[in-house]
Amino acid sequence: MLEILPKSGGAVSRVKATCDDCQRGEVIPCEITRASGGVWSANEGQAHAKLRGQGWSIVKGKLRCMTCEAKRKARNAPPVPVAVQAVAGTDKGPTREQKREILELLQVSYDADAGRYRGADTDGTVAEAVRGALPGWVADLRAEFFGEGGGNEAAGQYADDLAALRQRCSDAFAAVEADFEALKGKVDQARAVRDDLAKLEVRYASLAKSFDRRVGAKVGGGK
Ligand SMILES: [Zn+2]
Structure with a gap:
C-alpha cells in the first residue's frame, strides 16, 4: 500500500x-x-x-x-516438463553444420547494436529454422558472438506500449480518486450544513410553541 x-x-x-x-x-x-x-x-x-x-x-x-x-x-512458475529435461540432459551441442547455419541466421535476424533480435525473432524461432537445433544452442552462440540480450524489437515495443498504458491507467485512476475524495469532502460539508439547519428548525419550533402558549394564556386570562 x-x-x-x-x-x-x-x-x-x-x-x-x-x-x-x-x-x-x-x-x-x-x-x-x-x-x-x-x-x-x-x-x-x-x-x-x-x-x-x-x-x-x-x-x-x-x-x-x-x-x-x-x-x-x-x-x-510452471514445473519444467520432463521431456525438456531429458533432451537437455542428452544435449551434445550443435554439429559444425548446425552451428554455421545458426550463425548465418543470427547475422540477419539479430541487431547487435540494439542488443536484441529484429522484429519478432527469438532464440526459439532461429532454432526452429535449423533442423534438429535447440533454442539453448542458439542462446549460447548468440550470447558469444552477437549479444547477451535475448529479447526482440516486437517485445520491446509491447513492453513500452504496456508501460505507457499502465502509466495512463494509473494516472486516470489517481485523477478520478482525487476528484472523488474532493467530492466526498463537499458532501460532508453539505451534510453538516443540513444538520445545523435541522437543529435550528427544532429549536425554532419549540420556541414558537412556548411563545404561542404564553400568548394563549394571556388572551385566556384577560376574559
Ligand atoms: Zn516483501
Whole structure:
C-alpha cells in the first residue's frame, strides 16, 4: 500500500510504500497534489513506476518488494516438463553444420547494436529454422558472438506500449480518486450544513410553541 508522508516546509514530497506480503517499507520521492477539497493525493503512477524501477511489482493492486515478487514468481512458475529435461540432459551441442547455419541466421535476424533480435525473432524461432537445433544452442552462440540480450524489437515495443498504458491507467485512476475524495469532502460539508439547519428548525419550533402558549394564556386570562 501507498501512504502519503506529511510534508514540512520545503521538503520533497514523499510516499511510503509497504510490501503487502512482508510489510517491508520503502520511502520514495513522489509528486503529491492537493485537491480542491483539501485532500492530499499522491501521483500513484509515478510512485508505481519508481517502485517498479527498484524491482517492486504491482499485481492486481498488490504491492510487493523485490524479494516477495521473486517468491511469488517462483510459486507461479510452471514445473519444467520432463521431456525438456531429458533432451537437455542428452544435449551434445550443435554439429559444425548446425552451428554455421545458426550463425548465418543470427547475422540477419539479430541487431547487435540494439542488443536484441529484429522484429519478432527469438532464440526459439532461429532454432526452429535449423533442423534438429535447440533454442539453448542458439542462446549460447548468440550470447558469444552477437549479444547477451535475448529479447526482440516486437517485445520491446509491447513492453513500452504496456508501460505507457499502465502509466495512463494509473494516472486516470489517481485523477478520478482525487476528484472523488474532493467530492466526498463537499458532501460532508453539505451534510453538516443540513444538520445545523435541522437543529435550528427544532429549536425554532419549540420556541414558537412556548411563545404561542404564553400568548394563549394571556388572551385566556384577560376574559
Ligand atoms: Zn516483501
